Amino acid sequence: MRIDLHTHSAVSDGTDAPAVLVEHAAEAGLDAIALTDHDTFDGVPEAQGAGARVGVVVLGGMEFSTRWDNHSVHLLAYGPRVDDPALSAELTRVREGRDGRVPAMIAKLADLGYPLTSDDVSAQAHGVSVGRPHLADAMVARGYVRDRDEAFARFLDDAGPAFVDRYATPLLEAVGLVKRAGGVAVVAHPWGRGARGVLGE
Template structure:
């Protein structure tokens, strides 16, 4: 069984609609795929319906954008209640901040690039969570850069004069809210040093104390040494180990199924989600 638990659609910063991601998963020979758009569950219904048609099991998920002492932390959540009011309030604040931040960045670079906000909105599908990838797509369309990679290495990098930080929740709070909403939280690509600063082992241990249940080890942005270290850390902290593609369609070079999760791990994730759902029913949540 081939399982990929980290993908993105046009509901956030992917280039394929949710049904398109599932179709691509089917063509890639995947049996299970999770849709984990940034800070939104808007693509779930479409993806689940496509999975029914195409014979691909779809795991409903999300990637929560967090910040810890200025370091970007991404948290994958599986099977949480999308209507949980506390979690949704946190996500709504993050989405609003992302949109405001993106607009300010565009305003800063207009004089040099000629880009305007309407150019960016042309690359946003519906109510998708707006982020730097949409600015990158507008820059590519305008001929300012060749692709997203060049955009992020130059105009959109954290060292760029146009960069604007955004507000994001502390990962400990996000983990607690995901657990309260019945979800299973897994730390995404935590050792991807090529992306910038990373959290340390002590930070991961603190997240376990807040309710973290797993860590994404097999990811293309992790070196072999980083994967080895994360496996040892997961073993010491009794964390589930996942592997995923972090697929974004043509927005990234990542290929569906290039890293996968073991069936027994998915079974454990689902078991814990069922247990959380049963506990919420008892509490009347």
């Protein structure tokens, strides 16, 4: 069985609509995937509907923005109840923090000589989870940088001149929320993003 348990659609920072992502998974010979958009389950129903049509099992999930010891750690949440009140409320808080920093980052970019508008960023975001990749795509569209990698390397990375921090759920609290909602929590890309400290290294 061929599986991919960490995928993103255009609902967060991927490039394909959830259904198209699943169709591509089928074309690539995958038997199962998990849709793990950042801080939202919004693409899961569409993805699962497409999976039923093309024969790909789609596990509902998301990638939770959390913090441990002042480091950003992404937590994959597999199979929690998407309507769990406590989890839903916390995800709303995380997304509000994500959205709330966009104007501040736009202002920093303008000060650096790279003006963007909120409409520029919105034009690149097709879902509810707006983030730095959409700012990067807006910079590409304006011709300021060649691609997302350059935008992050020069401006948007955690140490970049246009970076603005945001709220993220404490890691252990996030794990508890996922478990109480009936899901399984797994640290994403465990050898990066500060996760080494979580694993005791």
